[in-house]
Amino acid sequence: MESAISSLPSFDFTVHERTLLGDAASLALKLFPEWKSEDIELTQLTEGITNLLVLCRNKKLDIGVLIREYGKKSEYIIDRQRELFNTMELAKYGLAQKIYCKFNNGIVYGYTEGSTVSPKVMCEEPMISFIPKALSMWHKAPIAGDKVPSLFIILRNWVANIPDTYEDPAKAEAFKANFSKEQILNEIDFMESEVNKIMPPVAFCHNDLLSGNILLNKNKDGVFLIDYEYGSYNYRGYDIANHFCEFAGFECDYSRYPDTEKQRKWLRKYLSYLHEVEESKVDEKEIEDLLYEVSIFENASSLYWGIWSLIQANYSEIDFDYMSYAKLRFSRYYYTKKLTNFRK
Structure with missing residues (x-):
């Protein structure tokens, strides 16, 4: 499990709730340096009650990713290392989207249209x-x-x-x-x-x-x-x-x-x-x-x-x-x- 997780790109970057959308945009530009800030459209998704979630869409390229900031103290509930490994495993069978990277307090992964x-x-x-x-x-x-x-x-x-x-x-x-x-x-x-x-x-x-x-x-x-x-x-x-x-x-x-x-x-x-x-x-x-x-x-x-x-x-x-x-x-x-x- 550790070797699989260590293969993921990792950024020393923290997303904060008070600057959620701005931090999400900055992280997206670090992950995709070819993107331009004027092409990025951000939407906070509010249906969950564990984490904070932002849909980051490149309008020009018609590509979307999800940026998830882990909820405060959610590690008391969720094994984040196991979550990463499980998601990578599920993706092998077409049951999950690709994880693009992890950062200090969350992950970036593929967006499913629907x-x-x-x-x-x-x-x-x-x-x-x-x-x-x-x-x-x-x-x-x-x-x-x-x-x-x-x-x-x-x-x-x-x-x-x-x-x-x-x-x-x-x-x-x-x-x-x-x-x-x-x-x-x-x-x-x-x-x-x-x-x-x-x-x-x-x-x-x-x-x-x-x-x-x-x-x-x-x-x-x-x-x-x-x-x-x-x-x-x-x-x-x-x-x-x-x-x-x-x-x-x-x-x-x-x-x-x-x-x-x-x-x-x-x-x-x-x-x-x-x-x-x-x-x-x-x-x-x-x-x-x-x-x-x-x-x-x-x-x-x-x-x-x-x-x-x-x-x-x-x-x-x-x-x-x-x-x-x-x-x-x-x-x-x-x-x-x-x-x-x-x-x-």
Whole structure:
């Protein structure tokens, strides 16, 4: 991994939030010295809540790159070296764009033409046909690296990074009133014990398949998955369940969460692409087994992003109410946990 990453061009340059667009332009001119400043068009993309992102387009050459400034203290959440390596690996299989360079607090990588979709559109046709196909390609890709599922390793590491004291007194009071590290660790132990009963398949997963990370291509006949910082080997059922949870959007409107029949339809398409067979040839038992995996991992998704939010609430400078989001995700966790028919 280290040798692959060391082959990337590297610039001793820092992008600052207060001068984001100007710094992005300066970095682009360092990376592409043949470009002229008057040809550069800059747009800040605001859909993400982990990093700051700028689309830098050369109007004359009709070329675009993305300049990502890592979010403050996001290294508490994301292994940036692993992200670089994973992206380089995914690019070998046409599943990611090329990384052009790294800099002190971010990376520059290729831009994919397309349009993001809304959570409401994501759970309708044609997206419920396009997305299973795209995700099956990820799950089949022989990405190099440790194939141990990351889910519970990450969750315990994240709990260790939840601050003992929040800098904002209101956040400190909200955490004290609603959360306990000990209880969160107990819930992680419980979920891991349930997962270990079924030993579900492991694949290289996206792990963050929300609407903003799905691009409908220019021809509107397929999608491309973007933003790979949470990518890792993980349980395939988690990747799918997490995607279903994202139908609710950041507002957590779980009325959009797919019912069993909608899930079954989606999973049949996914398995047909995964095994490269007609939908009618998909094994019904495999669908039922995957439905159960999804029901278990729906709970884990809420834990994952709830814990993530508790870390971000103290460190992120992005304008988002992470503490309230954490409360919403943990509330959902306890609700679905009661409804899940865990196997004995």
